[in-house]
Amino acid sequence: xxxxxxxxELRCNGRGNGACNASPHLVGPECxxxxxxxxxxxxxxxxxxxxxxxxxxxGGGSSPPNPGPGNCPPPHxxxxxxxxxxxxxxxxxxxxxxVVEGETQNPxxxxxxxxxxxxxxxxxxxxxxxxxxDNVKVEVGAxxxxxxxxxxxxxVIGTPENPHITFSFQPGAxxxxxxxxxxxxxxxxxxxxxxxxxxxxxxxxxxxxxxxLIFILVTNSGTKYAFKVTxxxxxxxxxxxxxxxxxxxxxxxxxxxxxxDIENDNNTNELEFLKMMKKLNLGxxxxxxxxxxxxxxxxxxxxxxxxxxENDCN
Numbered sequence: 001x002x003x004x005x006x007x008x009e010l011r012c013n014g015r016g017n018g019a020c021n022a023s024p025h026l027v028g029p030e031c032x033x034x035x036x037x038x039x040x041x042x043x044x045x046x047x048x049x050x051x052x053x054x055x056x057x058x059g060g061g062s063s064p065p066n067p068g069p070g071n072c073p074p075p076h077x078x079x080x081x082x083x084x085x086x087x088x089x090x091x092x093x094x095x096x097x098x099v100v101e102g103e104t105q106n107p108x109x110x111x112x113x114x115x116x117x118x119x120x121x122x123x124x125x126x127x128x129x130x131x132x133x134d135n136v137k138v139e140v141g142a143x144x145x146x147x148x149x150x151x152x153x154x155x156v157i158g159t160p161e162n163p164h165i166t167f168s169f170q171p172g173a174x175x176x177x178x179x180x181x182x183x184x185x186x187x188x189x190x191x192x193x194x195x196x197x198x199x200x201x202x203x204x205x206x207x208x209x210x211x212x213l214i215f216i217l218v219t220n221s222g223t224k225y226a227f228k229v230t231x232x233x234x235x236x237x238x239x240x241x242x243x244x245x246x247x248x249x250x251x252x253x254x255x256x257x258x259x260x261d262i263e264n265d266n267n268t269n270e271l272e273f274l275k276m277m278k279k280l281n282l283g284x285x286x287x288x289x290x291x292x293x294x295x296x297x298x299x300x301x302x303x304x305x306x307x308x309x310e311n312d313c314n
Contacts, residue, residue: 014030115296120293176214189273299311
């Protein structure tokens with residue numbers, strides 16, 4: 001039988017001057033820094049013949065179709081037809097840099113560093129372009145590790161069968177930042193699954209600097225958030241009670257995310273997320289970025305719990 005399978009990879013047709021008219025190529029650091037708006041998610045198609053057991057008792061089966069035009073969906077411009085993809089169960093490479101021990105950094109200070117880092121800002125603007133594309137139906141993300149003066153990065157991408165990102169780590173791998181998108185139809189805030197994943201990274205000792213791990217979300221709704229644990233004991237207590245099984249997580253979603261809905265406007269969901277944080281005493285801080293990630297603000301409830309207070313990190 002002749003069949004085709006489709007996977008995805010990040011590609012770019014950008015140049016150093018920001019123009020999107022170069023030959024399509026795999027995304028590298030230059031794409032994020034100089035031409036983030038030229039990054040796109042490319043379906044790649046792999047076709048071939050499969051041996052099908054003869055169930056007709058000697059009938060020989062049917063002849064395969066001619067492998068010509070029309071039998072495979074055409075790849076997106078720039079697709080190489082290889083079928084290669086980062087998939088959604090990535091084993092991240094081992095990073096051998098020693099863990100840097102020290103005092104926990106103020107999360108605002110960390111985000112101000114990212115405001116001034118052209119590489120990270122370029123990455124985030126690239127994810128913004130992907131999140132804004134209504135045709136992208138999978139989560140796209142990356143994990144980042146600071147290596148001296150530079151960064152190491154590994155992209156992670158969902159699949160058509162499972163559009164949500166999942167991944168595992170090889171022993172010894174550590175990360176500083178995790179970024180991912182929510183495509184059209186997903187929450188404008190972090191989801192219960194995002195909170196669960198953050199706890200799994202912390203409890204698995206994958207964070208390069210303890211609780212100094214930043215999770216960043218860029219959504220199709222136009223929101224751009226980051227959060228970080230500020231009280232690990234509180235966050236761990238919630239995780240132990242609510243994040244251990246699928247049933248626990250589902251119940252948590254019903255009990256605490258009932259007022260956060262894809263039909264709500266962004267401001268309503270933001271307010272309700274902060275109310276949830278306070279009700280649970282969750283032990284995390286929430287931040288929001290401006291349009292080009294050049295300014296972050298810490299978010300908090302006002303005293304009446306009916307409005308959001310924004311405090312500049314600068």
